[in-house]
Amino acid sequence: MNKIFFLGECMVELRAIDDNTMEQSFAGDVYNSAVYLQRCFPGIKAGMVTAVGTDALSEKMIQKFHHESLDTTFVFQHKDKVPGLYLIKTDAVGERSFTYWRSDAAARYLMDFLSDDVAGLFKTGDALFISGISLAVITPAARSALWSLLEQLKSRGVTLIFDPNYRARLWSSTDEAITAFQRAFQLADIALPGVEDLEVLFGISNAEAAIEYCQSFGIREIVVKNGPESVLTYANGQLQKHPITPVTKVVDTTSAGDAFNGVYLGARIQNRSISDAVQLAATAAGTVIQHPGAIAPAAAFRAAMVTAGI
Template sequence: MSQQTSASTLNTTADIFTKINGPLVFAGECMLELVNQSETQLGKSFAGDLYNSSVYLKRAFPAINVEFMSCIGNDMLSSELLARLHAEKISTQFLPQISTHHLGSYMVVTDEFGERSFIYWRGDSAAKRMVSALSAEQSLSLDDSGMFFFSGISIAILLDEERELFWQKLEQMQQAGVVIAFDPNYRPQLWRSAEIAKLNIEKAFQLADVLLPGVDDFQKLYGISDVEQCIELCMQYNPQELVMKQGEKNVLIVNAQGREVVPIVPNDNVVDTTSAGDAFNGVYIGARASGFAPKTAALAASAAASKVIETPGAIMPKELFDNFWKSYNL
């Protein structure tokens, strides 16, 4: 799989991504991931939607300063996650550790088509306290970020009082000029009700400069499956850039320059679709932050997502990803 990109595809039109001047912060929960390797053996890794995106962004664009924001424990597994982040060259300035709570965990169950379901143990994880666990210095430093990216899962897992602190901090960052990016990534089981989910997701829509939703988010939350209706709903909040994902269909990008339809890269070798959307988000943001035009970024992101689903688990082996990315030649 190879794509040659000329300098002419670099984005020279001023847009929201040109405002980024600082690290890209990915805020969410990372959990212990358990995957069946045989009837009697489990493979152990770490995963979470924003963690996954940060890993794929950093692998594809190593020059970008990527921070992972969450909260972890002082236990052995938390220490292993910290070491994994360092191995991936992801910074941990906004990753406080507390002794009272630990990592959540989940198990991936995949069917013969590569579709997955999950069993979770995350009810009292440290990540639910990711804002209050920050020191005053860490909280202030967030205002110097270039971009802050979070998802519906990031806010769904928070304790109620923690969520209020999250919104306060997000508004401060917005006022400080930080570019805000958001993927609804709606998971009904994480919310007490659809009404509470709508209230918070719509608040995120109001604050975000860049939206990266999927049509399935709107189908689950609003009963809307028509892509034009989904776009119309999003554009009410005046995002600077909207990237609408449609699963196996085209990606639609809407910004001040107009609308672009970008075909996805198909793949019949589906093993596990666990983090396809996460890989897309990470590579897309990385490409845009590196100066590439939206269509070029979406093509690269789609190619990465297509490759990631060939291996089990959320994070594919680094060597495999690196070999693919070198051959893609963005």
């Protein structure tokens, strides 16, 4: 792959420090994955495909993309919209609760900017990552344009990667989500589902069934995240189970799956084995959940990954 792009939404994150203080940063599932990939594998160029506004926070967000060395070729600025925002609180065991303000965010109108001319800038050998959240935040009226774009990119040799990442509140119904997810699975070359996401929508309750379901779409590489204890993979006709040592110190579970995705994909782009990629990705996820917020401090994260063999 030449470059890997992450299509979706980056939001303004507000994290409650105490009853009177909040800390502001930026986060979003595809953005988080891009950051963690780029931090671990600076030789790979990761980029965002998103829309922001022209306001001060949007400008600050773009500056943050540059600070994290992300490609901004496909970061567009909507003259009338602003980024989505969310407030996160965590309990004593690191579990999260969210409040969102995103119903009219700039990222919902991303497809207004992705014309055929823009699509032509993607190259054979590039990769494009989308998630269930990517599908959900784009306005329903524009979703057909997204499918057309993905079909066009796939025909040009762009690798398509899909993580279901189901969030019920973003969909008008489960049927709408099921239809969209099945279409994404049909197009995907690589899938990174979690068992929980597939259980809610498709009644799939274990990793083996998740592999079988994804195989029915002809997906060539499947990575099933099955909670904190194991990962099941399928590629080149080989099924592998990868035990994971759970982390005992959990501060904030935000972005664990995103970190896993980014580091796994980076390792695979560098032609590391699936087993090595899974272990590195699990270390990344385990490191992230020991820090508050979606994006762990760069120094602490890099130190942990160097120890893991990056």
